[in-house]
Amino acid sequence: MTTRTKAKANARRTLALDILNHGALALVALLFLFPFFWMVSNAVRSNAEVLAIPVRILPNVFEWDNFAKAWTTLPFGRFFINSVVISVSVTVITVLVSCLSGYAFARLKFPGRDKLLMAYLATLMVPSIMLIIPLFLIVNKLGMINTFQGVILPVAFGTFGSFLLRQFFLSIPLELEEAARIDGASRLRILVSIIIPLSMPAIGLLSLFTFIAQWNNFLWPLIVMTGADNATLPVGLTLFQTQQTTAWNYIMAGATLSMIPGVILAVVLQKLIYNSISLNAGMGGR
């Protein structure tokens, strides 16, 4: 009897500790989310209320149409579209180019293949900021400053995609394409109709991380897109930051806009992201 009550008391204590543990981390998570709340809360108030002293946690008057105003008048709508065009274009080019080169590295025999692959891997060690100046000069030379191709092309040929897809293609059984080869299908045909459909997880991952990297990219579009109309969302946000009277409420609305795709992707694709990161964790540095 006493052991049973003791066990019961113990179970109750662990349960209480469990609830406390969850509650405490939930509190930390809430504090962590505060900047998101602060952004939205300041996006939907008048600029006078943003700057009011003392600080108001919630606006006295909610101005929900600030989002619409920021979209049309500033024009964050235009910046949003620029960001979409650039990020999607870079992603599409990266995936296409990487599929072709990844397949060549995985399945085709040609002299110097392994050396070329090693050279591709070596380029991954060069930090992007190193290349900013020569890339700018090349784009300048090509007369592509302040153009979409000027901002898209130089960042669309990263070597990581070739490598990632090569690794995935190698895991596809050779037998699957040998049957098609015997039937006389070309390599391109095999790539398009057999390999690519089987590689959607890897292609999805490459697309996701390429898209996000470009969506969040700042320095490169800042340098190349010299015209205010061609700014991406992150660049656009800084354009209004320096004006005489900073419209903080609209900037916060623009910041909210710029965060929406990433937040949605992080929540919807959390499993894919976790799996890809845990692949890194499993391999971690070994």
Next chain:
Amino acid sequence: MAVVERIAATRAVTRKRKSRPERGEGRTAFFFLLPSLIGVTLFLVVPIIASVVLSFTNWKLLGQPQFVGFANYIRLFTADPQFWPVVRNTLFFTFEYLVLNIIISLGLAVWISSLKMGQRWFRVIFFLPTFTPGIAVAIVWMLIFAPGGFFDFVMGALSIHLPNLLTDQKLAMQAVIIVSLWAGVGYNTVLFNAALDMVPANYLEAARIDGASAWDRFWKIRLPLISPTLFFGTVMTAITSLQVFDQIYVMTRGGPGSATATLGYSIFQKGFQNFQMGYASSIAWVMFAMIMALTAFQFWLQRKWVHYDN
């Protein structure tokens, strides 16, 4: 990157299948590789070479570049009064950010892994800033830190007397580090959490039965087992933090004075505000050397604390 190389090595060994050399396969390979090769040559190989060459010239965008030998580097190390403070700021940022990032993300990862429910939702919450533009993050935090803003309000309410962070010489870098931590701990949290998930439960169970405390189980079992991942996270975080730029551009523009000017910011300033392309390229190579040196140092250090189960 080490991960990637390792996969490459294993694959290369295990997958050596014999296939008959075929006519035309080389030509097919050439056409498949062509788009990538053109892009990589034009936008990666040429720029790398150009960057070296540029760093030995005094090119200012207009006019003809002149070869000046090591003059840029000599000027950097001996004459430029801004250079050493910038190096110091960069190292200061990297060191403090790296240490705090690893401690916080490891702490969060361990905490999340102790939960019975909702692990994935906590992971998502801390990961969110990783997927949002650093510029937007910095702008939101700038509003929080603005004079008379939310941060000052909270400090006032707690009767803590601090000068405004962004306008204070000593504290501005701390503001940059806080923002960088908020934006950056999520990735490592998920990374370490995933590694902790892979620690076999029976190891921990066996240790528990033998009477090891939770504290011992962490330091003697879980930490050594995830140390390769910890090492990987530390190396990657160090590489990115040496390049810090976005937060500084938005929040302080290197100020007040030059209190938050880093190498990344210097490259931008010299290259795209003063158009000293040659000089800025030499700063970029100093940064590259620092990245390589820090990475090599970490690889040397790993022998002392990273455990591989061979």
